[in-house]
Amino acid sequence: MNWKHVMIVFKKELKDIVRDRKTLFTSIILPIFLMPLLFLLIGGGTEKMSEEMTTDITVALTADSYSEAAQWFLKESLETQDEDITIIEPVADPWEAINSKQAKLVVSLDRDFKKKLEALEAFTLKVYYDGSLSRSGGAVGSLMSAIDKLNEGIAVKRLEAMGINPQILTPVLVETENISRTGDGNILLMMVLPMLIAMLVAVGGIPAATDLVAGEKERMTFEPLLATRPSRMSILMGKYLTINLFSFASVIATLTGMLLAFFINPDALSMGMGEIGGFNLDTGTVILCIAVTILLGMTFSGIQLAISTYARSFKEGQTYLSLLMFVVIIPAYATMMVMPNDIQLYMYLIPVLNTISAFKLVLGGLTNYTGLILAMVTSLVYVVLSLLTAAAMFRNEKYLFRS
Amino acid sequence: MLELNGLTKRFGNVTAVDNLTFTVQKGEIFGLLGENGAGKTTTLRMLATMLKPTSGTARLAGFDVVRSPEEVRRRVGFLFGGESGLYDRLTVYENIQYFGELNDMHPREIKKRIEELADIFDMKDFLNKRAGKLSKGMRQKASFARAIIHNPDVLLLDEPTSGLDVGAMREVQAFLKVQKEKGKTILFSSHTMSEVEKLCDRIAVIHKGSLVDMGSTDELLKKHGTQTLEDLFMGLVGGSK
Numbered sequence: 001m002n003w004k005h006v007m008i009v010f011k012k013e014l015k016d017i018v019r020d021r022k023t024l025f026t027s028i029i030l031p032i033f034l035m036p037l038l039f040l041l042i043g044g045g046t047e048k049m050s051e052e053m054t055t056d057i058t059v060a061l062t063a064d065s066y067s068e069a070a071q072w073f074l075k076e077s078l079e080t081q082d083e084d085i086t087i088i089e090p091v092a093d094p095w096e097a098i099n100s101k102q103a104k105l106v107v108s109l110d111r112d113f114k115k116k117l118e119a120l121e122a123f124t125l126k127v128y129y130d131g132s133l134s135r136s137g138g139a140v141g142s143l144m145s146a147i148d149k150l151n152e153g154i155a156v157k158r159l160e161a162m163g164i165n166p167q168i169l170t171p172v173l174v175e176t177e178n179i180s181r182t183g184d185g186n187i188l189l190m191m192v193l194p195m196l197i198a199m200l201v202a203v204g205g206i207p208a209a210t211d212l213v214a215g216e217k218e219r220m221t222f223e224p225l226l227a228t229r230p231s232r233m234s235i236l237m238g239k240y241l242t243i244n245l246f247s248f249a250s251v252i253a254t255l256t257g258m259l260l261a262f263f264i265n266p267d268a269l270s271m272g273m274g275e276i277g278g279f280n281l282d283t284g285t286v287i288l289c290i291a292v293t294i295l296l297g298m299t300f301s302g303i304q305l306a307i308s309t310y311a312r313s314f315k316e317g318q319t320y321l322s323l324l325m326f327v328v329i330i331p332a333y334a335t336m337m338v339m340p341n342d343i344q345l346y347m348y349l350i351p352v353l354n355t356i357s358a359f360k361l362v363l364g365g366l367t368n369y370t371g372l373i374l375a376m377v378t379s380l381v382y383v384v385l386s387l388l389t390a391a392a393m394f395r396n397e398k399y400l401f402r403s
Numbered sequence: 404m405l406e407l408n409g410l411t412k413r414f415g416n417v418t419a420v421d422n423l424t425f426t427v428q429k430g431e432i433f434g435l436l437g438e439n440g441a442g443k444t445t446t447l448r449m450l451a452t453m454l455k456p457t458s459g460t461a462r463l464a465g466f467d468v469v470r471s472p473e474e475v476r477r478r479v480g481f482l483f484g485g486e487s488g489l490y491d492r493l494t495v496y497e498n499i500q501y502f503g504e505l506n507d508m509h510p511r512e513i514k515k516r517i518e519e520l521a522d523i524f525d526m527k528d529f530l531n532k533r534a535g536k537l538s539k540g541m542r543q544k545a546s547f548a549r550a551i552i553h554n555p556d557v558l559l560l561d562e563p564t565s566g567l568d569v570g571a572m573r574e575v576q577a578f579l580k581v582q583k584e585k586g587k588t589i590l591f592s593s594h595t596m597s598e599v600e601k602l603c604d605r606i607a608v609i610h611k612g613s614l615v616d617m618g619s620t621d622e623l624l625k626k627h628g629t630q631t632l633e634d635l636f637m638g639l640v641g642g643s644k
Contacts, residue, residue, distance in 0.1 A: 008504045012493075019492040224488040224550070227451040227481035227559075228505040229473055397454050398414075 001237055005230035009238025013212060017242065023207040027246050028253045031200075035257025036264055053138025057085045058103045062128075065108040066090040073114070074107070077153075081146035094128035104139040105129050120158055190339065193258075194359030195332045197251055198352050201297040202328040204250030205243035206321045209304035212239045214317030226400075236305070236394045240387070243301040248294070288372035289358035295379035296355045300324075302386025309393040312402050328352055340364030348375040351382055404429045404588040405450070405557060409459030412445050412612075419445040421612040422459065427590055427605075429556075432583050434603035435592040436636060442612040443592035444483075447559045450590065451481045464556055477506065480555035482563050488546055491535030495526060495545045498534055499552050506553035513552070520548040523578075540571040547578060558582060558589045564598060576602055596632040608639050615639045 017023050059078065061070055074087045091097035094106035106128040110116065113123040127143060130136040156166040216222040225235060304321060311317035331352050338347075340360045347353040348368075354375035361368055393399045405427035412420040420442040427433040435443045448454040450461055452472035460467060466474040482488075489498050496517060503513035521527045524544040529537060534545060543563075551558065560579075564572045579589060579602055593599050599606055600620050607617040616623060616639055620632060629635040 004507075005505065008501070012490075012497075012501050015497070016490055016492050219488075219491070220483065221488045221490055223448075223451075223453065223483045224481060224502075224546075225505075226453050227476060227479060228502060229476050229507060229553075230505055231473060401448070401454070 001231060001233040003234075005234035006237040006241070009230070009235050010241045013208075013239060013242040014245070017208055017211065017246070020211065023211060023246075026207050027204060027250045031250060031254040032257045032260070035254055036261035039258065039261040040265060049134055049138070052135045054142055055084050057082070057105065057139045057142050058088050059085055059105045059107060059143065060088045060091040060097055060103040062094060062106055062108040063090045063092045065111060067111070069114050070109045073109070077150045078143070078146050081149045082142060084142065085146055095130065098128070098130045098133065098136050101135075104136050105143055107143075117154075187339075190360050190363045191336050193363060194356040195336050196254065197293065197359055198296065198355040199328050199332050200251045200254050201247055201293055201355065202300040202352055203247075203325050205247035205297070205301050205304050206324070208246040209243045209301070209308045210311075210314060210317040210321055212242060213305065213308040214311035215314045217311075218313045222400075232394050233391060236391060240301055240305055240390065243304055244297055247297045247301060251293075251297075282367055284369065285358075285362060285367045285372065288369075288376055289355075289362050292358045292372065292375045292379055293355050295376065295383050296351055299351055299379065299382040299386045300328075302383065302390045306386070306390040306393045309390065310399050310402070332356060340366045343368070343371065345371060345374070348372065349378050351379070354379060404431075404464060405433075405590060406462045407446075407450075407459070408461070410446065410449060410456050410461050411458045412442075412449060412454060413457045418612050420449070420456075423609070423612075423614055424459075425607055425614065425617055427588050429588055430583055430586045431604045432579060432589040432591055432602050434599040434606040435590065435609060436594065436596075436599055436606050437592075437609040438594060438640060441609045443609065444561050445612075446609075447481070447561050447590065447592060450475075451479055451559055452476055477553070478556045479559055480550040480553070480557070481559045481561075482546060482550040483561045489534035489537075489542055489549070492533060494531050494533055495537070495541075495548075496530045498545060499549045502549045503552045508553055516552055516554070517548075520552065523581075524548050539567065540574075543567055543571055543575065547575070551582075556588060558587055558591075560589065560591045562592055562594070564593070564595065572598070596636060600632045608636060610640045 059074065061074060071087065071090070078085050079087060088103055091103060091106060097103045097106055108126045108128070110123040113125075116123040125147065127140060129140050155169060159166045159168070213222070216225065226232065303324065307320045307324065308317045311320055331350065335347065335353055335356055338356075338360070341364070343357045343360060347357045348371040358372055358375060361372070407423050407425055410420060410423040411418065423442075423446060425433075435446065437443050445454065449456050450463060450468060452468050452475050455469060460469070462468070463475045464478050466478070468475050489495075490501070493501065499517050499520065500513055503516065504510075508516070517530070521530050524547065526541070526544055526548065529541050529545075534542065537545065547563075558579075564575050567575065576598065579591070582589060591599075591603065603620070605617065605619050606623070608615045608623075616626075618626070623635055624630070624632070627635050627638055629638060
């Protein structure tokens with residue numbers, strides 16, 4: 001292999017692809033604009049949904065259980081507990097009222113509730129909600145807290161009337177403190193970002209790979225190229241470097257897009273789940289994480305090059321390479337919910353999962369050198385294997401001149 | 404300059420080229436005549452080191468195509484089809500320059516040679532146009548210029564005039580005559596009889612991978628008692644069908 005020839009091929013491929021608006025658009029430009037849009041839309045949607053669940057909670061009594069006393073009781077006892085709760089006029093049909101957006105929740109009271117209340121007995125308050133509607137199902141929590149407070153208030157009053165200290169009901173006082181070193185907003189980032197990066201590194205080079213061999217075969221530029229002085233390995237390496245560059249460029253474009261989303265709306269990346277921060281910036285972990293990611297990109301560039309060499313035409317290359325996307329997407333989605341503490345050792349040994357695990361560690365503020373070093377060593381083996389496969393395909397005239 | 408000795412290529416059970424033996428001298432235009440699928444392209448691909456022979460040898464300027472493929476490629480200009488093989492997103496200049504660089508030419512030498520070729524092929528007006536925007540004739544000129552940027556000793560041309568109009572075809576023929584005068588060895592595959600008759604010093608008729616007969620047009624016509632090359636070809640190929 002002659003590195004001078006490698007660089008000549010690399011520079012030419014780069015120039016050629018940069019002039020290809022289609023490849024440039026899908027690999028670089030689209031992620032820069034798509035990411036902010038995606039995060040802002042999803043973030044905005046989540047925020048709106050959460051607002052719908054916690055504010056303006058309209059509660060209606062059923063017509064069957066309506067009485068002036070019941071209506072007054074609800075107004076006095078619940079509206080005072082939560083200023084977002086409003087008791088509205090009674091309704092005949094709970095389902096109809098909720099689905100026509102007249103009320104978010106409907107309640108019924110025992111007809112003799114007042115008598116029972118005065119007699120220090122328990123009465124039933126039934127809550128109707130529609131679990132299929134987030135505005136209704138999500139509002140139940142707020143109403144239940146208000147009812148809990150109401151229960152507590154009534155109990156305290158009854159105990160005081162009996163001359164008993166109300167603290168008798170709460171022998172254990174509970175205090176909680178969140179001691180997580182990462183921001184609450186990291187949880188969503190830990191689920192989405194590693195998956196996104198691993199997927200992009202693995203598939204970002206596909207447009208370039210399709211064009212560089214299968215495309216050349218179709219355009220009949222491949223044979224004249226093979227008839228020039230450089231060895232096949234020099235040509236292969238030049239193309240391999242180009243595919244690598246494109247897979248990393250697509251990751252950088254996506255991260256730029258995400259940063260853009262963050263600058264436009266800092267809550268966009270956490271989707272309103274809290275602050276983002278407390279990443280693991282331990283140099284060793286970060287370096288190993290980046291190394292594993294680069295090696296994943298190199299592995300998949302080799303695989304893509306081999307597939308593109310096998311394909312007879314651009315279209316055939318596209319079909320085969322799109323199947324490769326599933327190979328990446330399935331494990332990526334399967335481990336989306338795995339948190340840094342739950343990462344199993346085997347995950348460091350499997351391509352795609354190793355990168356996802358490494359990024360989860362960084363985002364979760366943890367370190368696992370054994371896992372990361374294992375990931376790096378195995379990734380190196382995968383790079384060598386994928387390159388050897390691509391080289392074998394490139395040397396094999398049966399695949400090179402398949403028609 | 405070019406020696407083939409028992410050159411054979413098999414793809415599984417199919418023998419594409421069978422025991423081909425001939426030599427082509429310096430300054431000679433040698434035509435490979437055969438129907439589609441006769442083994443012409445496979446022979447040229449083996450000589451350009453793209454395919455490895457199953458058996459037999461081929462030497463180009465003294466270098467074996469299997470043992471010294473880089474040395475062989477250095478001395479070969481390969482053209483596949485009349486106007487194919489250009490990178491559409493690169494300009495004509497960049498297309499030719501790329502092949503100059505791949506053939507280890509110095510940038511100054513490349514520049515000088517492109518200017519020279521632009522004169523020869525009358526390409527100055529479209530040298531900086533993207534190849535994808537050129538007409539068929541322009542593309543054909545650019546393809547030729549690119550194939551000979553490194554001034555190769557041997558030209559391997561696989562049906563270089565296929566799909567070209569009469570004017571463009573004549574330009575190619577004129578160009579090949581000039582190359583012959585410059586002492587280049589040209590191996591030329593075609594199934595256009597008139598073109599072969601006009602250009603080639605000697606021809607080899609191949610059918611189903613095997614050499615059927617070889618010699619100058621006159622020698623072959625006399626030997627087989629036919630008036631035209633077409634009759635000769637049909638006699639040789641039809642007879643062996």
